[in-house]
Amino acid sequence: MNLDALPLSRKQVLSIAGSSHARVTIWSGAVRSGKTIASLVAFLIQVAQAPPSGLVLICGRTLQTIERNILEPLQDPALFGPVADLVHHTRGAPTASILGRTVHLIGASDARAEGRLRGLTACLALLDEGTLVPEAFFNQLLARLSVPGAKCLITTNPDGPGHWLRKNFILRAAELGIANFHFTLDDNPALDPEYVAAIKAEYVGLFYRRFVLGEWCMAEGAIYDMWDADKHVIDIVPPIWKWIAVGIDYGTTNPFHGLLVGMDASQTLYVASEYRYDSKLHRRSLTDAEYSAEFGKWLGGYRSPGDAVGPVGVRPEAVVVDPSAASFMQQLWRDGWAPTPASNAVADGIRTLSTLLAAGKLKVHRSCKALVDEFPSYSWDATKAQQGLDAPIKVDDHGLDALRYAVHTTEGTWRRPNAVDPLQWRPRGTDSGIDFNTVAM
Template structure:
C-alpha cells in the first residue's frame, strides 16, 4: 500500500520505511528526529496488508502516552493524509480501528497487561517508547508473534548502554532477524533551525547526549553539571509576578526541606525567570529533636508570613498558588488540610523531574537566592549513582538530596503553570 502524504520525508526516513522488513524493526535516537513519524507510517502500511489469523496490538507505557505519541500523529491528516479518516480511537479505549482492522491497545503500566498478552496470537505489534517497557512484558510480546509474516515495529529514545534493549537486541542485530535505524536531531530537516538551536541550548549533560545526539550513554557525574553559582545565584530578588509554589520534602529523622519558588516580572529583555526565593530546613539529628506534623505546619506558616516585600514596601507574607508536598507524607498532608492549606501531592517521577529542572537551568531560566544554602550545598554534590547506572538504572545517589527533591517537586509538578510564562515578552 502507498500513502499520499503531505509531509516531506528525509532520505533516512524513507530508507527506514522501505527497508523495515525484518521480524523486529526498531527506530532509535534523538527526540524530534523523525523516527516516530517514520515508524508510524511503516506501521500503517503494515496494517493495510497484515496477515490474518491473529491480533494487531499497540503497546506503550501508559494509555496517555499511547494516545499522545501514537494516535495523535496517526490521526493528523498532515502526517497520514486521507488515511487519518480511516483511523478511529478514543483515548483510554482498549481497542482502535485502523484501515478496518481491529487493534488491541495495551499499556504495560497496567497490572493486567501481561494477562492480556497471555494466550494471544499476534500478527503485528507497534511499541512506543520501548526502553520503558519491562523486559518480561517484551519477551511475552515477542512470543505472541507466532503467525508467519508477523512483525514488530518499535521506536525509542536511548537509555543506558547496558539497557536490555541495547545489549540483548540492538547490539545483536547481526544474530537476530532485526533491523534498526539511528536518528539524530539534525536528521530531521523539516524543523525550524531556530527551534533546533533553542532545543540544543535547553539540554545539557546526560540529556543532551541522549536526546540531542541520540547516544546510548551512562548516567555519570554531577546531575546539575550546568549549574554555575557565579551565574545562577543572586543576592537580591526582583519583583515577582507570581508566587508559584512551595515544594516540601518531608522528613522526621531526615531533614525537612521547603523551598519557595516564584516567577519574576519580565526583565529589560522581556524575559521572566523562576526564582528560588527562600528555604526552610529543619534537621532533627542536628537539633536532637523531632518535630510533629503540627509543629512543621506551624513553622511553615511562620516562615511564609515572614517573607518580605510581597505586597509592597513594609509588607510581609506570601501564600503561593501551590503547596506541593512529598506524596509519601500522608499524615503531614492531612495536617496541612486541618490548618486550612490546600496541598497537592508532588509528581515524584524522579527522572522526569530532574530533566525538567535541568532544562530550566540550561535555558537560563532559573535563579537561586544566596540564602538557600541547603539547596546550594546539595546541588554541588547531587550525582548519579554509578553502581545503579552500571546495571542500566538512572538514579541519583540518595544522600543529602532533600532540598533537591523539594526543588524537583516545586518546579516539575507545576510545569503547566509556568511554561507559558517563560516565553519572552516582545519588547519595543
Template structure:
C-alpha cells in the same frame, strides 16, 4: 499534504519490510515516529488475517497521544488519515479496515493481556519503557510463521539497558535491524524548533534525547548548574509567589523551598526553611513543623517593595506525597493550597535541569542548604550498571524540595523560557 521524507526515513521504511524486528532509535523529533508509522501502515496491508495486530505503549493515553493522533492527522499522512477510526478511551481502533488492539504495558503484569494470543503485527511505542518480561512475552506471541513482524521506536537509555544489551548489540543474531536517527534526519523541522528542542534538554537528557547516545547516568545530576549564572545576591519584585516545595524529614533534615516568578520573567528560589534534627539534637512533631513553616512564610521579605514588607502566601504548597501525616496537619490547621507533590523523580529532575540549564531559574544565596546540595547531587553508578537511572539518596533534601515545587508547576513556567537566550548560552 503529507510531510516530506528524508533519505534516512525512506531507507528505513523500505528495509523494515523484510526485518522480523525493526527498531527506530535516536533523538527526539528526529522523524523516527513518522517513518515507523508509515512502515506500520504498509505492514497492516499485508499482515496475515489469522493473527492480531497490536499497538503497545506505556498506557492507553500515551498510545492515543503518540500514535493514534498522528495517524489521524491529514497534515502528516494525507488521505491515509481518513482510514484511521478510533473512539477516545477505546482499546481498539480500525486502521485501513483492520481491527488493531491498543495495549498499555506499564508493568510486568501487563503480559497477561497478550498471554495466549497469536500476533501477526506489533508496533511498540517507546520500547525502553516497556517491561522486559512483557517484551519477551510479546516476542513469543509473534507466531505466524515468518510473516510476523514487530516494529518499535525508542529514545536511548543507559548503555546497560536490556534493549541495547540483549537486542541492539546482538541484532544479526536475534533478527533485529536498528536505524539511528538525529535531528538532521527530520526535514520538516524549522531551525527555531531545533533550537527550542536543544534548549529543553540538558545534561544526561541532552546526550540521550538530542545527541542520541546510549550513555551512563554518571556524575552530577545537575551538571548544568552554574553558580555565576544560577546564583544571585539581589532579587527583583515578584509578580507571583508560585509554590513552596516541602521534603519532610524527622531523623533526616526537613526542607522547604519557596519559588517566585520575578518581574523579569525568571523563576527565583527566594528563601529556604531547613531543620536538621541531628544538628538540633531534637526531633520535631508535625505541629511544630507546621508552625515553623507558617512563621517562615510570614517572615519572608518581599523584594522590590517599599520598606521592609514581609509575608507571602504561595499559590501552592507541594508536599512530599509520602508525608501524609504532615499534609493532614496542614489541612487541619486550614493552611490554604496544600497538595501532594508530583513525585516522578526522573521527569522532575529533567524539569529542574531545564530550568537551570536554560537560565530561567536563579537561586538566592541565602538558600544555603539547597546550594550546598546541588553540586554534589549525583547519579548512582551501581544502579546505572543494572540499567536503572537513580540519584544517590544522600544529601538531597533541599534538592527534592526544589524538585517538588518546580515539577509540580512545570506547565505554568515552561513558556517563560527564552530559547534563543538558552541556546546561545549553551553554545
C-alpha cells in the same frame, strides 16, 4: 497520507522499507528526529497488510502516553490526510479502530503489566518508548507475536549503554535479524532550523548526548555540572509576577525541606526562600500537625529579602508534596491548603532543572543555604548506571528533590509561551500576602 506536507528523509524512507522485511524493527535516537513519524507510516502499512488472525496491539508506558504519542498524530490530517479519518478512538478506551481493524491499547508501567499479554496471540505490535517498559513485558510481547509474518515495531530514545534493550537486542541486531535504525536530531528534514538550534541550546551534558546526538551513554559524574554559584546564586529577588509553587520533600528522621519558587516577567524562575527542619540536629521529630503549622508560619512571614515595605506573606498557586507523604498531605488539607502529589519522574525532573540552569532561567537566593550546598555534590550512582539505570546517589538531596517536585510538576504552568507581558504588569499583594496578581500599570 499527506507525506508531501511532511517530507521524509532518506533514512526515514529506508527504515519504513526495511521494516517490511524484518520481524522486529527498532527506531532509536534523538528527540524529534523523525523516528516516530517513520514508525507510524510503517505501522499503517503493516495494519493494512496484517494477517486476519491475531490481534493488533499498540503498547506504551501508559494509555495516556499511547494517546499522546501515537493516536493523536495518527488522527492529524495535516500529517496523514484522509487516512486520519480512518483512525477512531474514544479517550480512555482500551481499544481503537485503525483502517477498520480493532487495535488493543496496553499500558506497561510496572512489572505486573506482563500479565496483560498472557494468553493472547498477536500479529502486529507497535511499542512506544521501548526503554520505559519492563523487560519482562517486552519479552512476553515478542512471545505473543506467534502468527506467521507477525511484526513488532519499536521506537525509543536512548538510555544508558547497560540498558537491556541495547544489550540484548540492539547490539545483537544482526544475529537476531532485527532491523535497527539510529536517528540524530539532524535527520528530521521537517524541523525548522531555528527550532533545531533552540533544542541544541537547551539540552546539556548527558541529555545533549542522548536527546540530540542519540547516543546510548552512561550517566556519570556530577548531575548538575552546569551549576555555577557565581551565576546561579543571587542576592536580590526581583519583583515576582507569579508565585508558582512550594515544593516539599517530607522527612521525619530525614530533613523536611520546603522551597518557595516564583517567576518574574522574563519567565525566569527564582527559589526565593527555604524552610528546613532536621530532626537529627534538633533531637526531636515533629508531627504532621506541627510541620503544617511551621509551614504556614514560614509562608505567612515571607518578605522578599531587602524589601522593608513590601507585602508580608505569600500563598503560591501550588503546594507540591513528596508523593509518599500521604498523611502530611491530609494534614495540609485539614489546615486549608490544597496539596498536589509531586511528579516523581526523577530523570525527567533532572532534565527540566538542567535545561533551566543551562539557559540561566533558574536562580537561587543566597539565603537558601542548604539547597546551594547540595548542588555541587549531587551525582549519578555509578553502580546503578552499570545496570542501565539512571539514578542519583541518595545522599544530601532533600532540597534538590523539593526543587524538582516544585518545578517539574508545575511545568505546564510556567512554560506556557507568552505567559507574561512584562510591559503590562506589576506585582500586587494583599495585607495577608495571599493574593499576587497582574494589573495594568
